[in-house]
Amino acid sequence: QQQVKQSPQSLIVQKGGISIINCAYENTAFDYFPWYQQFPGKGPALLIAIRPDVSEKKEGRFTISFNKSAKQFSLHIMDSQPGDSATYFCAAAFSGGYNKLIFGAGTRLAVHP
Amino acid sequence: GAVVSQHPSWVICKSGTSVKIECRSLDFQATTMFWYRQFPKQSLMLMATSNEGSKATYEQGVEKDKFLINHASLTLSTLTVTSAHPEDSSFYICSARDRPGMSYNEQFFGPGTRLTVL
Numbered sequence: 001q002q003q004v005k006q007s008p009q010s011l012i013v014q015k016g017g018i019s020i021i022n023c024a025y026e027n028t029a030f031d032y033f034p035w036y037q038q039f040p041g042k043g044p045a046l047l048i049a050i051r052p053d054v055s056e057k058k059e060g061r062f063t064i065s066f067n068k069s070a071k072q073f074s075l076h077i078m079d080s081q082p083g084d085s086a087t088y089f090c091a092a093a094f095s096g097g098y099n100k101l102i103f104g105a106g107t108r109l110a111v112h113p
Numbered sequence: 114g115a116v117v118s119q120h121p122s123w124v125i126c127k128s129g130t131s132v133k134i135e136c137r138s139l140d141f142q143a144t145t146m147f148w149y150r151q152f153p154k155q156s157l158m159l160m161a162t163s164n165e166g167s168k169a170t171y172e173q174g175v176e177k178d179k180f181l182i183n184h185a186s187l188t189l190s191t192l193t194v195t196s197a198h199p200e201d202s203s204f205y206i207c208s209a210r211d212r213p214g215m216s217y218n219e220q221f222f223g224p225g226t227r228l229t230v231l
Contacts, residue, residue, distance in 0.1 A: 041204075041227070042224055043223050046222075099220075
């Protein structure tokens with residue numbers, strides 16, 4: 001119930017295309033769903049996050065779509081660029097306690113010019 | 114704002130020695146800090162959660178006597194890997210949360226420390 005399942009494991013997209021990464025969770029108590037971007041040898045950086053009271057959030061080229069009934073959320077990267085090539089992690093957390101983040105397995109995105 | 118630093122960025126040590134990694138919140142007070150371990154091409158695995166002035170809470174399977182965590186101030190937490198062995202070689206990342214009521218739930222991550230045990 002604590003797991004967050006992420007797919008695909010790796011993704012190749014052409015420059016200008018749309019990158020889509022999906023995540024699913026089981027625990028309905030989760031109420032915070034962030035996405036992180038990590039470059040090799042660096043710590044993860046928060047890209048965008050959403051709460052279950054909204055179905056979509058957009059920040060620049062990055063959009064989170066959230067389906068509460070299906071317990072799924074996804075990251076869409078519009079107009080993908082070679083500089084977006086990185087590993088992306090979805091995560092989930094719930095209120096109370098220390099708000100531990102439960103991470104997905106990660107998706108390695110390669111954007112080809 | 115919300116910058117977290119780690120020191121050192123990389124360290125190589127001999128098997129059997131101890132290594133200390135520092136995690137600092139530079140521009141905010143971190144009531145809670147988290148320590149993660151990441152093996153190559155894998156996700157972040159939470160090792161422990163520490164709150165300033167209290168004992169750390171370790172995740173299942175993490176040896177508390179091997180990975181000593183100290184959170185002595187609101188801006189500093191340390192992870193000491195005692196009697197390190199080659200299997201402890203990994204990328205160690207810390208994160209920090211600021212005071213409750215601000216930046217709800219958001220954790221700010223450090224740049225990571227690459228530990229290699231020979």
